Structures are given as structure tokens and as C-alpha cells.
Amino acid sequence: MSTFYFIRHGTNDMLGKSIAGWLTGVHLNKEGREQAGRLASYLGSHPIQRIYSSPLERAMETAQPLAKTLKLEIQSTNELGEVQFGDWNGATLENLDRQHLWKQWNTFRTGTRIPNGEMMILVQARMAGFLQKLREEFPGETIALFSHGDPIRAALAYYLGIPLDYMLRFEVDPASVSVLSITDYGPRVLSMNDGTASR
Numbered sequence: 001m002s003t004f005y006f007i008r009h010g011t012n013d014m015l016g017k018s019i020a021g022w023l024t025g026v027h028l029n030k031e032g033r034e035q036a037g038r039l040a041s042y043l044g045s046h047p048i049q050r051i052y053s054s055p056l057e058r059a060m061e062t063a064q065p066l067a068k069t070l071k072l073e074i075q076s077t078n079e080l081g082e083v084q085f086g087d088w089n090g091a092t093l094e095n096l097d098r099q100h101l102w103k104q105w106n107t108f109r110t111g112t113r114i115p116n117g118e119m120m121i122l123v124q125a126r127m128a129g130f131l132q133k134l135r136e137e138f139p140g141e142t143i144a145l146f147s148h149g150d151p152i153r154a155a156l157a158y159y160l161g162i163p164l165d166y167m168l169r170f171e172v173d174p175a176s177v178s179v180l181s182i183t184d185y186g187p188r189v190l191s192m193n194d195g196t197a198s199r
Contacts (some may be wrong), residue, residue, distance in 0.1 A: 001140060001181050001182070001183045002131075002134065002135045002138070002139060002140060002141060002142075002143070002181065002182050003141075003142040003179065003180070003181045003182075004131060004134075004142075004144075004145055004180045004181075004182070005043065005046070005048065005142070005143070005144045005177055005178075005179055006145050006147060006152045006155065006156070006172075006177070006178040006179070006180065007039065007043075007063075007145065007147070007175070007176070007177050008062075008146075008147065008148060008149055008152055008172050008173065008174055008175060009028070009032070009054075009056075009059040009061075009062040009146060009147075009148060009174065009175070010028045010031070010032030010033065010034075010036050010039075010058065010061070010062045010174050010175045011028065011031045011032040011035060011174045011175070012026050012027060012028055012029055012032055013026075015174060017092060017093060018090060018091060018092045018093065019085050019088045019090060019091050019093070019096070020056075020058070020082070020089075020090075021082055021083065021084070021085035021088065021089035021090070022056065022081065022084060022085070022089060023089055023090055024056075025057065026056065026057060026058050027057050027058060027061060028057075028058055028061045032058070032061070032062070032174070032175070035062070035174065035175035036061060036062045036064070036065045036066075036175070037065050038175075039062065039065065039066060039177070040065035040066040040068070040069045041069075042196070043066050043144065043177070044066065044069040044070060046142070047142050048066075048070060048072070048142050048143065048144045049072075049138070049141045049142055050072065050075065050138065050141060050143045050144070051063055051066065051067050051070070051072050051073070051074050051075065051144045051146070052074070052075045052076075052077055052134075052143065052144070052145050053074050053076055053077070053145075053146035053147075054076075054077070054078075054080040054081045054146060054147050054148060054151075055077070055078060055081060056081060056082060056148075059080070059146045059147060059148065060074060060076065060146070062146055062175065063144070063146040066144065074146075077130070079126050079127065079129070079130035080127070080130065080145055080146065080147040080148075080151065081147075081148070081151070082147075082148040082150070082151065083114070083117070083120070083123050083150050083151065084114070084117045084118035085114055085117050085118075086114045086115050086116035086117025086118070087114070087115040087116050087117065088102075088114055088115070088117065101115070106168065107165070108165060109164045109165050109167060109168075110163065110164045110165055120150070120167075123150065123151050123154050124154035124155065124157070124158050124164060127147075127151050127152075127154055127155040127158070128155060128158045128159075131155065131180075131182070135182060150167075152178060153167040153168070153170065153172050154167060155180075156172075156180070156189060156192065159180055159182070159187040159189060170192060170193065171193050172192075172193055173193055173195055175195065176194055176195045177191065177194045178191060178192045178193060178194065179191045179194075
């Protein structure tokens with residue numbers, strides 16, 4: 001059995017206001033750094049053997065306290081990166097709310113492409129493909145994966161058998177933990193959106 005801890009990055013100043021996407025220089029704020037520290041305290045007693053992270057600063061900074069606690073290196077990979085938001089990178093949610101395509105994307109994820117960006121089905125495929133690769137390379141291990149809200153939702157939806165168009169029906173909050181186990185006979189989602197550790 002392989003076990004994966006999906007951990008969303010902590011809070012930053014763009015959260016809930018603008019699309020950070022793949023913009024560089026988006027760091028955890030004070031609250032986010034505190035969340036990362038509490039996550040390290042909580043997860044430090046778990047049998048995590050490897051840590052992988054999105055290369056974006058907010059994810060790497062969330063992973064660093066746990067890596068220090070467990071004395072593990074963080075492996076950076078684009079596979080865990082944020083959705084490629086294309087023309088929406090840096091856009092405010094206030095402005096996007098006026099756009100028909102934004103509303104369409106949030107109700108029909110399987111059939112709407114972000115302008116010059118990535119389709120959600122491709123995000124889901126890269127997440128699931130990466131997990132399969134890890135299962136094959138490190139069978140039976142427990143691995144922490146630091147990523148972003150929508151990629152984590154997409155991965156959980158895949159293993160739950162939920163259509164991507166329903167992925168916004170469940171939350172993946174900042175600094176939350178969701179746990180997935182995969183055996184040769186199928187997956188089990190053991191917990192979702194657990195924010196206990198970061199409070």
C-alpha cells in the first residue's frame with residue numbers, strides 16, 4: 001500500500017483576491033508561515049519517507065519546516081505545480097467575476113479551456129500520472145506532496161471517481177491535509193481537507 005499526504009500550501013496575500021498561478025515571488029505571509037510550522041509539528045510524527053513539492057515559492061515554503069523536522073530533502077517537481085492559468089495569471093477575482101468564460105470554467109471544468117492556459121483534464125492527468133510513477137518507484141512508501149488547491153481537488157476527484165465538473169463541491173483549504181492510500185486493488189481516501197494540524 002502506498003500512502004500520499006496531499007498538503008495545500010499555506011496562506012499568502014493574493015489568496016482569495018487574485019490568481020497567483022505560476023507567478024514568481026508569491027510567498028507565504030505571517031499566517032502562512034505559522035501554518036507551515038504547525039503542519040511540521042503535526043506531521044513530524046507521521047511515517048513520511050519522502051517529500052515532493054510544487055516548485056512555486058508558497059508550496060516550497062510550506063514544505064520546508066516539515067523537511068527540516070524529518071531531515072528529508074524536498075524534491076521539486078512541476079507535476080505538482082499550480083494550474084497553468086495563462087491570461088488569467090495575476091487577474092483579480094473581482095475582474096474575473098465579470099467574465100462569462102470564468103463563470104463557465106467554474107461550472108464546466110471538463111469542457112472549458114483557460115485562455116492560453118491548461119485544461120483541468122490535463123492537470124488531473126499529470127497529477128494521477130505522477131502518483132502512479134511514485135507508486136512504481138517507491139512501492140509501499142508514505143510520501144508528502146505539497147501542491148495547490150485545484151490540482152489536489154483534481155487528484156482526489158480522480159481517485160474518488162467524481163467527475164471534474166463536481167470538484168468544487170468539496171474544499172481543499174490552505175494548509176489542509178488530505179490522505180490517500182492506493183493498493184493493487186484500488187484507492188481509498190482516508191481523509192479530506194483536514195485543517196486540524198494548521199490551526
